[in-house]
Amino acid sequence: MENERYSRQSFLGPKAESNFLGARAGLVGLGGGGSHIVQQLAYAGFKEFVLYDGDVGKSGNLNRTIGLTQNDISEARAKVDVAIRVIRCLHPDARIERYQKRWQECPEPLRSCDLVFGCVDGYSERRELEACCRRYLIPYIDIGIDVHEVKPQPPVMSGQVIASIPGGPCMFCLGFLTEEKLAREAAKYGAAGINPQVVWANGVVASTAVGLGIDIVTGWTAAKKNSVYLMYEGNKGEMRPHPRLRQLESWTECSHFPDHLVGDPQFKKL
Amino acid sequence: MLIQLKITRALHDTLIHDLERPHSFAYERVGFLLIKKGTMDADTLLLLGGEYLAVKDENYIDDPDVGAKINSAAIRSVMERAMAGGYGIIHVHLHDKLIGSAFSKTDRHEFKKLVPSFHNIGGGAVHGAAVFSRNRFTAFVQLRKDADPIEVSRVSVVGYPISEYVPERSRLWKMKDTADKVF
Numbered sequence A: 001m002e003n004e005r006y007s008r009q010s011f012l013g014p015k016a017e018s019n020f021l022g023a024r025a026g027l028v029g030l031g032g033g034g035s036h037i038v039q040q041l042a043y044a045g046f047k048e049f050v051l052y053d054g055d056v057g058k059s060g061n062l063n064r065t066i067g068l069t070q071n072d073i074s075e076a077r078a079k080v081d082v083a084i085r086v087i088r089c090l091h092p093d094a095r096i097e098r099y100q101k102r103w104q105e106c107p108e109p110l111r112s113c114d115l116v117f118g119c120v121d122g123y124s125e126r127r128e129l130e131a132c133c134r135r136y137l138i139p140y141i142d143i144g145i146d147v148h149e150v151k152p153q154p155p156v157m158s159g160q161v162i163a164s165i166p167g168g169p170c171m172f173c174l175g176f177l178t179e180e181k182l183a184r185e186a187a188k189y190g191a192a193g194i195n196p197q198v199v200w201a202n203g204v205v206a207s208t209a210v211g212l213g214i215d216i217v218t219g220w221t222a223a224k225k226n227s228v229y230l231m232y233e234g235n236k237g238e239m240r241p242h243p244r245l246r247q248l249e250s251w252t253e254c255s256h257f258p259d260h261l262v263g264d265p266q267f268k269k270l
Numbered sequence B: 001m002l003i004q005l006k007i008t009r010a011l012h013d014t015l016i017h018d019l020e021r022p023h024s025f026a027y028e029r030v031g032f033l034l035i036k037k038g039t040m041d042a043d044t045l046l047l048l049g050g051e052y053l054a055v056k057d058e059n060y061i062d063d064p065d066v067g068a069k070i071n072s073a074a075i076r077s078v079m080e081r082a083m084a085g086g087y088g089i090i091h092v093h094l095h096d097k098l099i100g101s102a103f104s105k106t107d108r109h110e111f112k113k114l115v116p117s118f119h120n121i122g123g124g125a126v127h128g129a130a131v132f133s134r135n136r137f138t139a140f141v142q143l144r145k146d147a148d149p150i151e152v153s154r155v156s157v158v159g160y161p162i163s164e165y166v167p168e169r170s171r172l173w174k175m176k177d178t179a180d181k182v183f
Helices: A007-012 A016-022 A034-044 A070-074 A079-090 A123-135 A179-187 A199-218 A243-250 B009-020 B072-085 B105-121
Strands: A024-028 A048-052 A095-099 A115-118 A140-148 A156-164 A227-233 A238-241 B002-008 B030-041 B044-054 B088-094 B127-133 B136-142 B154-158 B163-167
Touching: A007 A016, A016 A199, A024 A034, A034 A048, A034 A079, A034 A199, A048 A079, A079 A095, A115 A123, A115 A199, A123 A140, A123 A156, A123 A179, A140 A199, A156 A199, A199 A227, A227 A243, B002 B009, B009 B030, B009 B044, B009 B088, B009 B154, B030 B072, B044 B072, B072 B088, B072 B105, B088 B105, B088 B136, B105 B127, B105 B136
Parallel strands: A024 A048, A024 A115, A048 A095, A115 A140, B002 B044, B002 B154, B088 B127, B136 B163
Antiparallel strands: A140 A156, A156 A227, A227 A238, B030 B044, B030 B088, B127 B136, B154 B163
């Protein structure tokens, strides 16, 4: 049955199934973006997950959180448990570590992951996640959607899918994270704000992220990259490489996460 | 205990490129991968490659009885770097595909003396040795100077894509064995 189950994705290579079985995926944030990713990874064949989300489902999430039901809202079900239910419907034997909390409160399990997907709000959350993944040499895939209203023009929907690969350009190198953005966010006491969110846009960036994750684990496209930075133009329905990548033609090394800054932080005597 | 070693694609390629270079008289080159520890859980130790230190050409000793022999200056150099950077040391070299990645008799004999000596730099770092051959590896670490070597179970090269070396079983030794056994 297993052979038949994955027969339509045999083009991923003969080792793909075993690669998925052996790969541990970490997901931080199981809302509009993360819920799509969890579902797709499970369908693709991933069976090991480390899941972080401290929230319970609310009615405002019902327009986009995959797997969340009206009944879950009534029962104040945790988003992490909705994700587990989605996984277990496909893989009753999946190995899942469940953390209904912020990942910073329990970071050790995240370090055991082969891939981490960040589906979080705010720049500082992303910075912290990327920093952890760089320290423990884990490819980090970040997604996000934003909608700006600049009246009288129609709203502008945009998003990003970024793969931050240890040894390659980080989100600072790519210009996605900047000290200015972090400072502005900090000035609002760290509040990322309530961003407009819709299921189809989340699905586009989430699916793209899953595709990158599967390529990282299987190598099926034979592409070798040191980073990926895709921009989503929601109004046009287009996903394409970000223009900032052209500025990286002369990039040689990441000054934000030097190679020697790996492993557990160490205290040095002054 | 499960031990996993991870290095970036860039660091891995630097290491392989250096070790594949011919030397004027040594049959093979050796180098040192400098590593740091990552805490995961009580049953797993994560080792992360931070730097690669090549051995300078002039620090090889011409000894036709072994594949490569290096002088004390090379050892001192890596120990100083490891101490300054808070690193552990993994002695690395390549075997060609005919030999495979299992440790040779000479490897085992030398590692039993060399790796414990790395612990003299203190700091609680983990030290060991690894051999790579095409896509296969054999590696071990010592958690303390007097501890028995423990096999590294997984070596991952982290990049886009991730690649894994296939482990090759190799006989290790007990530190308390005083007889110079032939393995």
